Amino acid sequence: MNTLIALVLGAVVLVLWVSKAFEHEIQITKERDPAAKSTLEILLLYPGLHAVIWHRLAHFLWKKNVPFFPRFISQIARFFTGIEIHPGAQIGKGLFIDHGMGVVIGETAIVGNDVVLFQGVTLGGTGKETGKRHPTLGDNIVVGAGAKVLGNIEIGPNSYIGANAVVLKNVPSNTTVVGVPGRVTRQEGRKIDILMDHVHVLDPVSQNLRDFHQRIMKLEQKAQISVRDENLDEPDIAA
Ligand SMILES: CC(C)(COP(=O)(O)OP(=O)(O)OC[C@H]1O[C@@H](n2cnc3c(N)ncnc32)[C@H](O)[C@@H]1OP(=O)(O)O)[C@@H](O)C(=O)NCCC(=O)NCCS
Numbered sequence: 001m002n003t004l005i006a007l008v009l010g011a012v013v014l015v016l017w018v019s020k021a022f023e024h025e026i027q028i029t030k031e032r033d034p035a036a037k038s039t040l041e042i043l044l045l046y047p048g049l050h051a052v053i054w055h056r057l058a059h060f061l062w063k064k065n066v067p068f069f070p071r072f073i074s075q076i077a078r079f080f081t082g083i084e085i086h087p088g089a090q091i092g093k094g095l096f097i098d099h100g101m102g103v104v105i106g107e108t109a110i111v112g113n114d115v116v117l118f119q120g121v122t123l124g125g126t127g128k129e130t131g132k133r134h135p136t137l138g139d140n141i142v143v144g145a146g147a148k149v150l151g152n153i154e155i156g157p158n159s160y161i162g163a164n165a166v167v168l169k170n171v172p173s174n175t176t177v178v179g180v181p182g183r184v185t186r187q188e189g190r191k192i193d194i195l196m197d198h199v200h201v202l203d204p205v206s207q208n209l210r211d212f213h214q215r216i217m218k219l220e221q222k223a224q225i226s227v228r229d230e231n232l233d234e235p236d237i238a239a
Contacts, residue, residue, distance in 0.1 A: 015043060018053065025049055028094040032116055047081035048097030048117075055085045062087035089123075092139070099145075106134035112157065113139045120146035126168070138173065160186075 019026060019039055029042050029049065036042050042049060054077035062070040070087035078084040082101035085091070089105045092113040097103055099119035105111070108131070109123040117123075121143045125133040128151075135149045138156050144163035149155065156173030167182035176186035184192060 015040075019043055022049065022053060024094050025052060025096065028096050028114060032096050033098060047083060047100040048095075051077050051081040051083035051085060051097060051100060051103075052091065052095055054081075055087070055089070055091060058085075058087035059089070059091070089134075108132045108152075109134035110136040112137050112141065115140070116142045118143065118145035118147075118163070122148045122150070124148065124150050126151040135167075 026039055026042050026049070029046060030036050030039075036046070054073055058070040058073040058077070061073070074085060074087050083097055083103045085103075085105040086107040086109075088107040090110045091105075092111055092115065094114040095111060096114075096116045097118075098116065102120040103117055104122045104124060106124050111123070115137055123135050123137070123143075132152045135151065136154045137143075137149070138154070138159070140158045141155055141161070142159075143149065143161040144165065146164040147161045147167070148165070149161060149167045151168055153168065153170050155161070155167070155171045156175060158174045159171050160176040161167055161171075161182070162176065162178030162185075164180070165178050165182045166180040167177055169182070171177050171182070171184075172187065174188050175184055177183065178185050186192065
């Protein structure tokens with residue numbers, strides 16, 4: 001009987017401590033997820049929060065150069081939550097991972113404050129870089145379901161990465177990026193449509209069409225100038 005009481009008391013103390021230590025994360029979850037009903041529900045049923053809690057412990061041990069256990073904790077967390085965060089990743093305050101399954105965050109990734117990641121997001125490497133090879137996300141960024149942000153690139157604060165986008169280039173702040181490869185559709189609140197990746201996206205046919213268009217415009221300008229010159233040469237009949 002005494003053991004049972006001690007266990008219940010221990011569980012209550014643990015819940016209270018975690019809810020205090022992760023107050024900001026719980027608050028952000030309530031703000032970002034209309035389905036989140038209570039603190040207790042978030043504490044017990046949100047795998048994103050569980051993954052962040054496990055990661056804090058793993059990252060602490062990683063920084064102390066403890067061998068094996070940081071990765072071990074990260075794999076335990078992955079088993080229970082479906083979210084794999086490498087212990088080396090630097091995660092800011094208020095990370096909210098919604099649904100979570102399939103999220104992967106690489107070793108040298110840096111995630112700012114109040115970032116939202118949906119299921120299936122990868123903050124990964126391209127496989128071609130060494131050293132810092134994962135992305136850096138600023139504050140207050142949302143990465144949509146299934147999006148892949150790859151390489152040592154920077155995503156500016158307040159940006160939105162659309163669902164299933166593949167982002168390989170730096171993204172400025174206050175920008176929405178969608179598609180494969182990522183293209184900017186909105187910047188500073190204005191709707192625009194600029195291809196981000198000029199090297200890989202432009203195809204020769206569209207490039208030729210663009211050249212033709214420019215040549216036609218130049219010819220039109222020349223034609224207008226010569227018509228205007230002809231009009232100047234003509235005698236003024238009215239006079
Ligand atoms: C990117 C997103 C935020 C929309 O941003 P927005 O600036 O409001 O974009 P708009 O709706 O004005 O769309 C702009 C263009 O991008 C296209 N677009 C929008 N989202 C897209 C996406 N994820 N992938 C590809 N194209 C997309 C639109 O069709 C539109 O194209 P058009 O200009 O040719 O018509 C949203 O579509 C998105 O992807 N959200 C992620 C949500 C998510 O992951 N939820 C998970 C819930 S479990």
